[in-house]
Amino acid sequence: MPSSLSTVLRPLSRAVTYTRWLHLLIASVAGVLTGFLHSGTFFRGGCLTWLWMGALPAPLLVLAALIPVVRRVEGLQAQLLLTPGPHGLEARTASGIATTPSGSWSDRGRTAVWLLLRLEVGVALSALTVQLPMLAGAFVKAAAGRPTHPTCLPAIEAPHWWYGLLAPLPLVLLPAVAVGAGALTTGAARLLLGPSAAERLAGLEARTERMLEHNRLAQELHDAIGHALTVTVVQAGAARAAGSPEFTERALAAIEDTGRQALADLERALRLLREDAPRPADRPALTDTERLLESARAAGSDLRAELSGPLESLPGPVSREGYRMLQEALTNVLRHAGPVPVSVRIAADADALELEIRNPLPVPSPEPGSGDRGRGLRGIRERAALLGGEARTGPDGGEWRVRARLPLRQLR
Missing domain, CATH: 3.30.565.10 (Histidine kinase-like ATPase, C-terminal domain)
Structure with a gap:
C-alpha cells in the first residue's frame, strides 16, 4: 500500500478514533433527554430537531458545571474515551486532563465552556452520522432512477445514473469528519479540563x-x-x-x-x-x-x-x-x-x-x-x-x- 494512502487510512485502524466518536455521540444524549421535556413538536420538527438538541440543554449544562464533582466526572470520561490506554499516575499526568473536582470559579467556568463545546460538536457529529449515510442511500436510489426526498437535504427530482458516482463520497466524508472532530475535542479537553495553575504547582x-x-x-x-x-x-x-x-x-x-x-x-x-x-x-x-x-x-x-x-x-x-x-x-x-x-x-x-x-x-x-x-x-x-x-x-x-x-x- 502506498505510504500516502496508508497515512490516510491509519486513523481508521486505531481504536481511539471510535472511542472519541462514541464520546461525542454520548453528548447528544443530553439533547434527546431535554427534548422529552419540550413540546411534542420536538421530535416532529425535521431539521429543527438537531437545532433544539444543541440549544435546549445549554442552560442545564451551565448550571451543572457549578457542581465541583462534574469536572471530575468529565475528566474521567475524557481520559477513558479521548486518551484510552494505561491509566496509572504517570499516564493520567501525561494525558493532560485533570480528574479533580473544581476548586475555583475559573475551573467551573472552564468546565461550563467544555460542556457547551462538547454538546455542540457532539450534536453536529450525531447529525452527520445520521444524515450522511442517508445521503449516500439517496444517491444510490437516484442512480437507480427513483426520485428521492431525504430529510434535511435537497430533493433529487431528476434521477440519473451518474448519481451513483457520488454515493461513496458521504461515506468517505463521515469518518474524516469524525477523526477531525475527535482530535479537536481532545485538544479542547486538555485546554479546558487540564490542570489549573494551582494544580500544576x-x-x-x-x-x-x-x-x-x-x-x-x-x-x-x-x-x-x-x-x-x-x-x-x-x-x-x-x-x-x-x-x-x-x-x-x-x-x-x-x-x-x-x-x-x-x-x-x-x-x-x-x-x-x-x-x-x-x-x-x-x-x-x-x-x-x-x-x-x-x-x-x-x-x-x-x-x-x-x-x-x-x-x-x-x-x-x-x-x-x-x-x-x-x-x-x-x-x-x-x-x-x-x-x-x-x-x-x-x-x-x-x-x-x-x-x-x-x-x-x-x-x-x-x-x-x-x-x-x-x-x-x-x-x-x-x-x-x-x-x-x-x-x-x-x-x-x-x-x-x-x-x-x-x-x-x-x-x-
Whole structure:
C-alpha cells in the first residue's frame, strides 16, 4: 500500500478514533433527554430537531458545571474515551486532563465552556452520522432512477445514473469528519479540563518531594549497605589472616550482627518504595550510636568515643541524620584506611549538635568524579546543609577529619 494512502487510512485502524466518536455521540444524549421535556413538536420538527438538541440543554449544562464533582466526572470520561490506554499516575499526568473536582470559579467556568463545546460538536457529529449515510442511500436510489426526498437535504427530482458516482463520497466524508472532530475535542479537553495553575504547582511540588525522597533513600541505602559490606569484608579478611578460632568466632558474630542491621535497613527502604513509608522512629538515630561503634570496633578499629549532652532529646531529623553521617564517616575509615585508631566526639547542647571523627592519614582525598569514594563524603555535606548546618571533610594536621555542626534551635 502506498505510504500516502496508508497515512490516510491509519486513523481508521486505531481504536481511539471510535472511542472519541462514541464520546461525542454520548453528548447528544443530553439533547434527546431535554427534548422529552419540550413540546411534542420536538421530535416532529425535521431539521429543527438537531437545532433544539444543541440549544435546549445549554442552560442545564451551565448550571451543572457549578457542581465541583462534574469536572471530575468529565475528566474521567475524557481520559477513558479521548486518551484510552494505561491509566496509572504517570499516564493520567501525561494525558493532560485533570480528574479533580473544581476548586475555583475559573475551573467551573472552564468546565461550563467544555460542556457547551462538547454538546455542540457532539450534536453536529450525531447529525452527520445520521444524515450522511442517508445521503449516500439517496444517491444510490437516484442512480437507480427513483426520485428521492431525504430529510434535511435537497430533493433529487431528476434521477440519473451518474448519481451513483457520488454515493461513496458521504461515506468517505463521515469518518474524516469524525477523526477531525475527535482530535479537536481532545485538544479542547486538555485546554479546558487540564490542570489549573494551582494544580500544576501542587503536582510539581509532589513530584519534587518524591524525587527528594528517592534521593534520600538512595543515600540511606548507600550509607547502610556500604557500611555493612565494608565491615563484612574487613572482618572476613582479618579472620582469615589471624588464623585464630577465637578471633574468627568474634568476626563471624560481628558479620552476623552487621548483616542483620543491613537487612533491616533494606526492608525499611523497600517498604518506602512500596509507598508503605516507615515511621520515623523506625530509622536508627544517635541513641543507637553504641551499636555502630561496636561494629567498627569489631572490624578491628581502636575506637575511642566521647559522647556528651542529651542525645536522647535531640530532634528526630537531627538525630537520624547525625547517625547516618557518623556511619558514613566510619565506613570511609574502614574502607580507605583499614583498622586504624579512630577518635569520635559527639557533643550536644541547647544550640547545636557537633560530630567529629578523626583517624590517622593516609585516607585518600576523594577526587571529583571518583565514584563511591566521593559520594559518601558528599552525602555527609548534603545532609548537614539540608538541616541548615555545615560539614567539613579533609586532612588536618596529619589526620583525616570529618566535622559537622547541626543547629538545633530552629528545629525545636
